[in-house]
Amino acid sequence: MAQLTFREAIARGIAQEMRRDESVVFLGEDVGAAGGVFKGTVGLFEEFGPVRVRDTPISEQAILGAAMGAAMTGLRPVAEIMFADFFAVCWDIVANEIAKSRYMTNGQLTFPLVIRSGNGGGLRFGAQHSQSVENWAMMIPGLKVVVPSNAADVIGLMAASIRDDDPVIFLEAKALYASKMDVPDGEIVDTLGSAKVLRSGTDATVVALGAMVPKALAAAEELASAGIECTVVDVRSLVPLDMTTILREVSSTGRLFTVEENPRLCGWGGELASIVSEEAFYDLDGPIVRITTPHIPLPAADALEDLAIPSVERIVTTISKSMNS
Numbered sequence: 001m002a003q004l005t006f007r008e009a010i011a012r013g014i015a016q017e018m019r020r021d022e023s024v025v026f027l028g029e030d031v032g033a034a035g036g037v038f039k040g041t042v043g044l045f046e047e048f049g050p051v052r053v054r055d056t057p058i059s060e061q062a063i064l065g066a067a068m069g070a071a072m073t074g075l076r077p078v079a080e081i082m083f084a085d086f087f088a089v090c091w092d093i094v095a096n097e098i099a100k101s102r103y104m105t106n107g108q109l110t111f112p113l114v115i116r117s118g119n120g121g122g123l124r125f126g127a128q129h130s131q132s133v134e135n136w137a138m139m140i141p142g143l144k145v146v147v148p149s150n151a152a153d154v155i156g157l158m159a160a161s162i163r164d165d166d167p168v169i170f171l172e173a174k175a176l177y178a179s180k181m182d183v184p185d186g187e188i189v190d191t192l193g194s195a196k197v198l199r200s201g202t203d204a205t206v207v208a209l210g211a212m213v214p215k216a217l218a219a220a221e222e223l224a225s226a227g228i229e230c231t232v233v234d235v236r237s238l239v240p241l242d243m244t245t246i247l248r249e250v251s252s253t254g255r256l257f258t259v260e261e262n263p264r265l266c267g268w269g270g271e272l273a274s275i276v277s278e279e280a281f282y283d284l285d286g287p288i289v290r291i292t293t294p295h296i297p298l299p300a301a302d303a304l305e306d307l308a309i310p311s312v313e314r315i316v317t318t319i320s321k322s323m324n325s
Contacts, residue, residue, distance in 0.1 A: 001184055007177040009151035010040040010116070013158030014078055016187060018048055021076060024162055027054040028063055028080025037082055038118055038177055060090035064115065068098050071113040076162055084119040084133045084171060091136075098167045099142030110165040114158070119147070120211055120261050121293075121309055122175030126300035132261040132293070134209070135268055137169040138238040144168040144192060145238040149176065149213035152183045153236060156190025164192060173211035173261075193240030197249060201229030204255040204319060207246060207272060209235045212259040212310060219259075219315035228323055230257075238268055246272065247280050254285035257319055259310050264292040291318050 004012065018024045026044060028036075032055040035042035045053045056063050060081055067079035081087055087094060094115070102111050121130035137145045144166055148154045154172070161168040198213070199220050208216035213234045220230040231249050235242070250256045256276055258269030273288040291310050299305050 001182050003180050004151045004183045005177065006151050006154060006172070006179050007038055007040040008042075009154040009183060010158070010172065011042055011044055013155035013188075014041065014162075015044060015047065016155065017159055017162040018044070018052065023074060024076045024078065025052045025054070025070060026078045026080075027056050027066060029056055029058055029082055031055060031080050036080070038174065040172070040177070041080070060086050061093060064090045064093045064098065067113055067115070068093060068111070071111045071167075072101075072109050076112045078114045078116060078162060081115060081117040083129050084117040085129055085131045087117065087133055087136060094143070095140045099140045102166065103142060111167045112162070112165050113167045114161045114170050115167070116170040116172060118174040118177075119171035120173045120175060121298045121305055122211060124300055124302055124305060127297035130298040130305070132210075132263075134171055134238055135262050135266055137171075138268060142167070143239060145171070146192060146236065147171045147173070147210040147238065148236060149173070149208075149210055149234050150179070151181045152188065153190065155183065155188040157192070157236065159187075159189040160192050163189075168192075171210065175211040176214075179214070193237050193242055195236055195242035195245040196234045197231060197245065198234050199230065199232040201231045201253065203229045203253055204257060204323060205231045205233060205246075205249045205253045206257045206259060206315070206319070207233045207235060207269070208259040209238070209268065210261060212261050215310065215312050215315060216259045218312045219319070222312065222316050223319060226320065228319065230319070235268075243275055243279075247276065250276055251280050251283040254283060255323070256284070256288045257322070258288075258290045258292075259315055260290065260292040261309055262293060263295045264290065265295045267292055286322065289318060289322050291315055
């Protein structure tokens with residue numbers, strides 16, 4: 001057992017798979033000797049060398065074009081897009097090429113490709129470097145979308161993503177990079193499309209993703225002192241989406257609250273609300289409530305950014321008000 005930060009777990013997860021499989025390669029901007037701008041790839045260049053760990057030019061299109069070609073020809077590339085906002089620069093390759101080519105070749109080509117990126121706000125980087133873009137990715141058929149919330153899940157879900165034969169968008173909450181937890185020694189391999197119940201309660205189900213998971217857990221602890229016991233579910237994977245677990249927990253408590261960092265319009269919680277309304281409507285004891293970031297560009301000013309992104313206080317206030325109304 002070792003205590004790892006979220007960023008250290010990224011390097012450990014990639015290294016685990018590179019040691020296991022020589023076809024796994026890694027490429028991106030400043031990922032080699034510099035160890036990544038967020039220090040999430042420290043040690044990979046030293047262990048695996050410049051052939052398998054490659055620094056690229058400042059060109060997201062070049063990074064993903066090279067990664068797509070590598071995946072088509074038998075390698076299992078992991079490509080880094082530094083900030084998730086920069087997917088906008090190379091979205092044609094992601095949405096029109098990588099996501100669709102396995103289907104368009106009738107399975108003659110596979111795309112065992114992981115695109116990892118720093119996602120979301122909380123670090124005062126402003127509107128162009130703080131977007132939470134999981135909704136961009138989950139709407140595209142052909143992509144799998146994974147968002148871990150802790151170091152152990154980073155390793156296990158990274159392994160599962162690299163071993164998968166479909167392209168995976170692997171989004172890492174920048175606000176969690178410094179968070180720590182005890183992680184078991186040895187190989188860790190998880191399963192895509194499996195949510196986790198992190199806390200059980202009888203009154204409400206709170207479903208959260210990425211950086212919102214620790215906030216949901218902290219809010220649940222505070223609510224418990226006021227007599228409201230919450231189940232907290234970590235979605236972990238938006239595509240595939242584990243609705244079996246979510247529906248079971250919602251049916252058990254009769255209430256659903258989603259905690260989303262993404263802007264409210266077309267957020268992933270809206271999809272959950274739609275499915276729950278269709279499949280578990282008569283199990284609900286009250287309206288589904290979404291706790292989200294407003295539909296605005298994220299401010300750089302610390303007080304304004306903190307106000308925009310769901311906080312523990314806002315989660316507690318919203319759930320308390322809804323449960324007591």
